[in-house]
Amino acid sequence: MEALAQALSCPVCLDLFSPPVLLLPCTHNFCKKCLDEILIHQNCSHVNGQFNCPMCRKIVHLRGRGITGLPRNTLVECILEKFKYELENLHVKEQNHLSQICKEHGEMMNLLCLTEDKPICAICKLFGDHESHSVAKISEVYAERKSRLVKDLDWMFQQSQCAEQAKKDLEEKMNVLTCTTADVKLMIDAVGASLLKGIQWRMAELKTKLGKDYAAKLEKLQLVANALQVPSHLHYQMKTLLEKHSNPVCFLQEVKLLRSKIEKCIEGNSLQQDTNYDISVGQYFKDLIRGIHVTNYISSNSEDILASSNEPSEIFRPDCPAFSFSDEVSNEAFCQKVLEFFQKSNKVKEDIMQKVP
Template sequence: MEALAQVLSCPVCLELFTPPVLVLSCAHNFCKKCLEKILIRQNCSHVNGQFCCPMCRKIIHLRGRGITGLPRNILVESILEKFKHELESLQAKEQNQLSQICQEHGESMNLVCLTDDKPICAICKLFGDHEPHNIAKISEVYAERKKRFIKDLDWVFQQSERAEQARKEIEKIINELTYTIADVKVMIDAVGASLLKGIRWRMTELKTKLGKEYSTKVEKLQLAANDFQIPRHLYHQMKTLLEQHSNPVHFLQEDKMLRSKIDKLIEGNSLQQDTKEYQISVGQYFKDLIRGIHITNYISSNSDEILANFNELSEVFSPECPAFSFSGEVPNESFCQKVLDFFQKSNEMKQIHTQKVSYRHDNNVSSEMNTFLETEPLPRQSSV
C-alpha cells in the first residue's frame, strides 16, 4: 500500500493526487493546482507559452489553449479513487480490531466483568484488577443485552410516539391561549372604555397580570414540549447504535450509557398534562375589571356616540359622569355570564364579517350594549 501511495502521489506537493490529474507530453503527472503554481513560478502566463517539466526539464508547449489544453489522466484518477476507498476500508478494519484489544495487556477482550460491567481480556481476570469479580463470555452477554436493547428500543419508540402526540396537544393549547388572550384584551378594552378613564389604572393592572400569566403558562408548556422530545432523540440514538455498531465491545460500551438514559426516562415518565392548569379565565378577569363599579351609573343617552368615537372617550365622559366609587362589591354570576355571552356573540359576528367592519357596525354594537345595560340592572352580592 505504501509503494502504491508513492506512485499515486504528486511530485510537487508529495500528497496523493488531487483530481483533476494532468499528464504532460513527457508522461509525468501532476495535480492541476500544483501545475498552475509551476506556471506562475516560471512566468508562463500566455496560452501559447512554454514551461519546463519539474521532473525531467523537458520543454512543454501549451499550444494556444493554456493549461486547459493538457490532457487528464483518467486512468490515474480511477486508480486513485479505488485506492482511497480501499485505504479507508483498511483503516476502518484496523480501528475495529484495535477497539477489541485490551489497552493494558494487548489481548483480545472476549470476557465481560459483570461486577464493573465492562469488557475485559483473560489476563485482566487471571492477574489483573478483575480477578475477584464475576465474569461471563462476551458472546453470551452480547446476545442477552442485544435482546433487551431491542425490547427497550420498542418501548422508547412507543414513548416517543406518545410524547409527540402530547407535544402536539401542547401546541394546540398554546394556540388556544393565544386566541383567548386576544378575546380577553377585546373584552377589557370594550368594557373599560365604557367605564370612563377612572378604570384605566385597573385595565393596565389586569393586562399586566394577563401578560404575566400568559407568559408563565406558555413558558411551562414550552418546557414540557422540550421534555417530550427526549424519548424521540433517545429512540434515534438506540436505533442508530443497533444498526451501525461495529462490534460487541462498541455495542456494550454504548449500551451502558444509553441504559442510564432509559432509567432516567422511566423514573421521570409522565406524558399526561392537565390542560385546565393552562387555561385563562375570561370571566375572572371580567369580574376583577368591574368589581365595585356601578355600571348603570355610567350609561348615558349618547353612549352610541361615545362608543363610535372611541378615541375621544375621556373628553366626552368627563363632564357627564361622576367619579368612580370602588365599593369592593362583585357582580353575581348571572350578570357576568350575560355580559360575557354578549361579547362572545359580538366576537363571532366580527369574525364572520371581518372585511366589512365599519363605523355603522360599531354603532349597532354599542346600541345593543347600551340597551342591554339599561335593561339589566347590576345585581350585587356581599363583598369578597
C-alpha cells in the same frame, strides 16, 4: 496498498493527488495546484507559454489556453476516489480491532468483568486486577444486551411517537391560548374603551352643568356685591342731605327719593340672606358615580398593579389623590373618604386665602 498509494501520489507535493488531476503529453500526472506553482516557479505566465515537466524535463506547450487546456486524467481521479474509500474502511477496521485489544497485555478482550462491567482479556482474569471478579464471555453478554437494547429500542420508539403526538397537542394548545389571549385583550380594549367613553361623557356633562351652575351663582354673588355698595352710597347721600339741605321743601323731596332707595336696600338684604350660593361637592360626586360601585375598581393592591403596568395612567398625576382600600370597604365608606378628602382640601385652601394679606 503502499505501492498503490505511491502510484496515486503527486510527484511534486508527494501527497495523494488533489483533483483535478492534469495529464501532460509526456504521460506524467500532477495536481492542478502543483502545476500552478510550477508555472510560477518557471516564470510561465502567458497562455501561449511553455514549461518543462518536473519529472522528465520535456517541454510542454500550453497552446493559447494555459493549463486549463491540459486534459484531466479521470481514470486516476476515479481510482483515487475508490482508494480513499478503501483506505478509510481499512482505517476503521484497524481502529475496531485495536479497540478490542487489551492495552495492558496486548491480548484480545473476550471476557466481561461483571463486577466492574468492563471488557478484559484472559490474562487480566488469571493474573491481573480482575482475578477475584466474576466474569462472562463477551459474546454471550453481547447477545443478551443487544437483544435487550432491541426491546428497549422498540419501547423508546413508542415513547417517541407518544411524545411527538403530545408535542403536537401542546403546540395546538399554545396556539389556542395565544389566540384566546389576543381575543380577550381585544374585548378588554373594546369594552373598557366603551366604559371609559361613558364615564368621559358623564364627566363632560357634569362639567358643563357645573360651569352653568358656577356662572349663575357667580352672577347672583356679583349682584349682591353691587348691592352691598348701596348702603355706603345711601349713607353718604343721607348724611349730605342732613348737613347741606337748603329748605324744608327740598329736604322732603330728597327724603322721599332716599326712602325708596332705603326700602330697596332692605329688600336686597333679605334676598341675600335667603339665597344659597354654595356648590355641593357631595351632590356632584353622587351624580358622577351614580350606578357605579367604585370599590370594584379600587382595592388594596391597585397602586401596585398600576405601577407595574407599562401603560401610563393619569392617576399618577400629582394633583390626583390615591385612594386604596381593602376588599371589605363598602361603597358608602369610599364616598365618605373622598368627600372628607375634598372638604379637607377646601379647608386648607380657605386657610391659605385668609393668610394672604
